Structure formats: C-alpha cells, structure tokens
Amino acid sequence: MGGSRARYLIFFQYFGTKYSGVVRAPESQAVLGVENYLEMAAQKLRPVGKVKFSISSRTDSGVHAISNSAHVDIERTSDKSPFSEAILVKALNFHLHPEPISVLKAIRVSDDFHARFKAISRTYFYRVVTGCTNKDLPVFERDLCWAASESHLDITRVQEAAQFFVGTHDFSGFRSTNKETPFRSPVKTLLQAHIAPSSCILLNQVQNSDLQFWDFTFKGKSFTYNQVRRMTSALVAVGLGHLTPKHIKLHLEERKPPVYPGNLVAPPSGLFLKEVEYDETDLQCKEPEVRRRSPGDT
Structure with missing residues (x-):
C-alpha cells in the first residue's frame, strides 16, 4: 500500500544526566540515549515502517540541551495525511512522558533537508x-x-x-x-x-x-x-x-x-x-503540504 511520507525538522530539549548521550544506544544497553526515546515515541504514532531520527549535534552522557535538533521521516498509510506540525509535537510529547525530554517545535521541510549538514x-x-x-x-x-x-x-x-x-x-x-x-x-x-x-x-x-x-x-x-x-x-x-x-x-x-x-x-x-541555527530559506518546504485532516487522523 502506498504511503504519505513527510520529513520534519524537530527541535527538542532534555536533561542529560540519566542518558548515555543524545545518540541512539544499543537496546541491550542498560542506559539508553535520548534518540532511543524519541524513536520509541514516534513508533507509537503507528507509522509505516521504522522511524529513525538523524541528530544534528551530538552530546555526551550528562550533557544537557536547551534546544537540539534532528530530522525525521514519518510515513503514514495512504488514507492518512501527514501529521501537522502542531499535532506531531503534541503526540510525541504525550508518548515521551515522563522522560525529561520535550519536543519544542516541528517544521515540515523538504525531503533533501539534513539537520546536521544544514546547520549554520x-x-x-x-x-x-x-x-x-x-x-x-x-x-x-x-x-x-x-x-x-x-x-x-x-x-x-x-x-x-x-x-x-x-x-x-x-x-x-x-x-x-x-x-x-x-x-x-x-x-x-x-x-x-x-x-x-x-x-x-x-x-x-x-x-x-x-x-x-x-x-x-x-x-x-x-x-x-x-x-x-x-x-x-x-x-x-x-x-x-x-x-x-x-x-x-x-x-x-x-x-x-x-x-x-x-x-x-x-x-x-x-x-x-x-x-542550533538554520538559514530560514532552508526551512521552507519545497513540496506542497497536505493540510487536510481525514477522520482517521490523530
């Protein structure tokens, strides 16, 4: 079945003391990374396939972030529109609770946008x-x-x-x-x-x-x-x-x-x-966004 795929730039913050760092750690590891929890939250949105975040800026265990960023592709089934930015933020934060991690903002970006390499x-x-x-x-x-x-x-x-x-x-x-x-x-x-x-x-x-x-x-x-x-x-x-x-x-x-x-x-x-700062022109989605809401949207 064909899907509705969208790429987002996500800004998020975290209290780093309890994590192995921001990047994903092996699931067998006792202490996980912030990225593990972001991806677990995203999987609960019932996307098509596995969701992977691409972190812009690595931080070590114990280091905190007022605002870090990452890009992520989320694909939904063909009968559903891409998540709106506001709904995505709200849904991710709901599934991140009670971790000391919070999504601050989501921006729909073009499919070739890269959170790490586009940072200025x-x-x-x-x-x-x-x-x-x-x-x-x-x-x-x-x-x-x-x-x-x-x-x-x-x-x-x-x-x-x-x-x-x-x-x-x-x-x-x-x-x-x-x-x-x-x-x-x-x-x-x-x-x-x-x-x-x-x-x-x-x-x-x-x-x-x-x-x-x-x-x-x-x-x-x-x-x-x-x-x-x-x-x-x-x-x-x-x-x-x-x-x-x-x-x-x-x-x-x-x-x-x-x-x-x-x-x-x-x-x-x-x-x-x-x-983490970006050029505003890079944050403009080059593809038309679908803003309609279907009855199955969450």
Whole structure:
C-alpha cells in the first residue's frame, strides 16, 4: 500500500544526566540515549515502517540541551495525511512522558533537508560556579554546573584569554580523542566566546552569597570532540592564575594541550547545547503540504 511520507525538522530539549548521550544506544544497553526515546515515541504514532531520527549535534552522557535538533521521516498509510506540525509535537510529547525530554517545535521541510549538514551555527554554554565545592552545591544546582573552585576567578583575565579562541584555528590542543578523531579536522571557526554572569533563574534563590555563577558561551558552525569542555577548563585555569591569557594563544599556535595543576576536561554536567541555527530559506518546504485532516487522523 502506498504511503504519505513527510520529513520534519524537530527541535527538542532534555536533561542529560540519566542518558548515555543524545545518540541512539544499543537496546541491550542498560542506559539508553535520548534518540532511543524519541524513536520509541514516534513508533507509537503507528507509522509505516521504522522511524529513525538523524541528530544534528551530538552530546555526551550528562550533557544537557536547551534546544537540539534532528530530522525525521514519518510515513503514514495512504488514507492518512501527514501529521501537522502542531499535532506531531503534541503526540510525541504525550508518548515521551515522563522522560525529561520535550519536543519544542516541528517544521515540515523538504525531503533533501539534513539537520546536521544544514546547520549554520551551534551555540553552547558552560555553567561554572566558584565559592564552593561540589558537595556544597545548592540542591537544585546539582548536575547543572561545575563547582570549579572555592576561590573566585579573575574574570578580566578569563575574558581576555577567551578572545584568543575566536576565529579559525587548529584546536588539536583543545580536543579529546575518540574513534572519530583521526577522520575529523581539528580546524574550526569560533564565532563567539563570551563570559558573563549566569542568567540562571535559580540565582535569586541561592542563600550562599559567596557563590558566583558564570556562563561561558561559545558559538561556531561546528566543534571538535570535547572542545567546549577543554576550552572552559583552560579558561578556569587562567582565572585561577594557573595559566596566563597568552598561554592560550601559545597552545593554539603550537597545537599542544596546556599543562596546569588539575588539568582536566571540565565535567559534562555543566554543559548545555543552547541553540542550533538554520538559514530560514532552508526551512521552507519545497513540496506542497497536505493540510487536510481525514477522520482517521490523530
């Protein structure tokens, strides 16, 4: 039987602590990925065939997303029209409950649209708190930031150092290795590096006046593996006096990782994917949409 097939760009958010990451994990694995739950929700819409999401931006276990994106093809039987965008959002969220995953928006796109390759920028921010240890974090901030130090940062030095990251560089000194590293270029263009007090809505509820929260925001078309977490760690080291701003410039030029006390990859819990941007012209469906509703629609 012929089907009614449509491709959608889906924007979704999630609290990443309980997942293996955003991408699909083997079903035999104890901890699954966000993609597993998106696909299970989509299968409950009774599509024709198996539904697969194509994620635009990978995030690791423990990393959160204010807004990630993916494209997905959903085919229905010939007697049913494609889901409207609003109905699809509502239906997916119904079947995702009670997981801490929420679909924010769906846009009908052309059949050749690709969520990963059509993205023009990605913005991440990393939440850092100083003035306490991890065990002293307020309850509602746990798993949502990095308690980097009981000492406060010299933010002027941090902001100066961050600007050395802006532009096109070989970030070999600020990436981790994984199975894909040898096949991915370390040359990336950072469009923005901005350090500012955190905009977290819980700040006014924090009673400990010694705490200082900061958002380390980075924007670029793409990032190499663990780049944001390693840049953040190095900038915190600058703020604590372990490195100078010029060390950042030097290590970028030499393509070598900086060495400093406590050298580490900032933990995943403070990292958020804030936004994936697209050119508006790419979001216009080139095929006519069918808006009629049949009696069998849900």
